[in-house]
Amino acid sequence: MTNNFQTALGEGGFGIVYHGYLNGSEEVAVKVELLLRVHHINLVSLVGYCDERGHLALIYEYMSNVDLKHHLSGKHDISVLKWSTRLRIALDAALGLEYLHIGCRPSMVHRDVKSTNILLDQQLTAKIADFGLSRSFQLGDESHISTVVAGTPGYLDPETGRLAEMSDVYSFGIVLLEILTNQRVIDQNREKPHITEWVAFVLNRGDIARIMDPSLRGDYDSTSVWKALELAMSCANPSSQRRPNMSQVISGLKECLTSENLMRSKKQDVDSDSSLEMTINFDTNVFPSAR
Template sequence: MRVHHTNLTSLVGYCDDEINKGLVYEYMANGNLQAFLSDQSSGVLTWEGRLQIATEAAQGLEYLHYGCKPAMIHRDVKSTNILLNEKFKAKLSDFGLSRNFASGDVSHIVTCVAGTPGYLAPEYHQSNRLNEKSDVYSFGIVLLEIITGQPVYSRTNGERTHIIRWVELMLLQGDIYSIIDPMLERTFNVNSAWKAIEIAMACVSAEASKRPVMSNVVMELKKCLPAQLDLTNHSSYETELGSSIDVVSQNNSITMMCPSVR
């Protein structure tokens, strides 16, 4: 009830008829993000649309970490928990595993492991040590899904491969087109794509101390967006995105700092 942010699903009410209990959240017309990244999707999210969704989800998570008093750790950040409304605006959902976290007092909390396999930070999975950097790791996995269109686990040469390992193998080739979702048919800005990959790989660093905080993730993701999609035309972009979800388009290229990953 105390969580209110444009990129978090709003609680409408609850149902309690003794036998059936449930929470009622706002209706999100376009379902979850993962459905639009699967092979079964009838539409293709544009590169700009993907960056916008990633940024909005990151903003919701940033609010939980720094806007709530006390702070909250989501604990189950994944692509199925990022919902899209009729204009494809992204909102983080499902706070059933969330925990309060007084970040100024202790470096972590110890709790039983909960969440979804493939998205769990290694230190949390191995030692039950949880802090906001655990959410950052999970968000990094989601960002890799958004970038690559790959599931968290896939089959490579007959072996089950995690998406981080898959991306690492592709990075060794140095070919951006082997990493970015082929459904985009190369209609993306290369510098923007490299920057997004750098952000994602920083988020999924094995050591929590090397991961960025969510405020930095939001800031860096915004640098990936085309220059014309600044705050002044944000609302008009949402309308455009909502009407062109099944069209992959390439806007004018942007000037960005040369990425280090090659």
């Protein structure tokens, strides 16, 4: 179409624009974006594509453990994700988004971050998928203002109309609230339909126990939970200026994970001490004392 990219017309947010011909006659401008340039351990990799005899396909790496939403639903006879595992999944997804925002040149905004777009591999490593709505923009370039609303209801930034990384941060905050609560993002049968409103409503009533996913059965460090909850609500702040960037989100999640791991380490030490005490008592009772 472009005669091997012979004539460049210019360069925009999507990449270089080339002069070409459609069906050998109609002149067109072709914008070229190389998806293969997006490569990160926490992004689903594009392996290749197929364009043969009308068959069009994009080929991605296989993710054997489906998606985050699948595991949170509890409907597929699968084990409950531990709190520490959920934190690692959130951290993986945050690292992927940070790469899109500051690791890519030009930067990219995903625009459809949600729990069904966070896929899990065999080791439950999380990778962000579905770049169908993604857009590129140059840092400091005001041309990335957009009037087209893109994304999924419930995850959409209240400050619509602007293509910016803070929209992804808002959506990520909603995902983090899902991880914490295992509640639907929008549920008309709740006191407050949207998950952010519901969490704020429950917090104001002091009913903390209702917020966390009951399937966790309280098996988590309260400090890490509070940090994660505060972080999630900060990401989902209606004002984009009050939201953290993804680098700050990553720092916060690492603190949560450190707190959780420290609690588990102390718990294991206590269990080991208790086990040792039982063994000593057992030995003393079974073997008679010397006379």
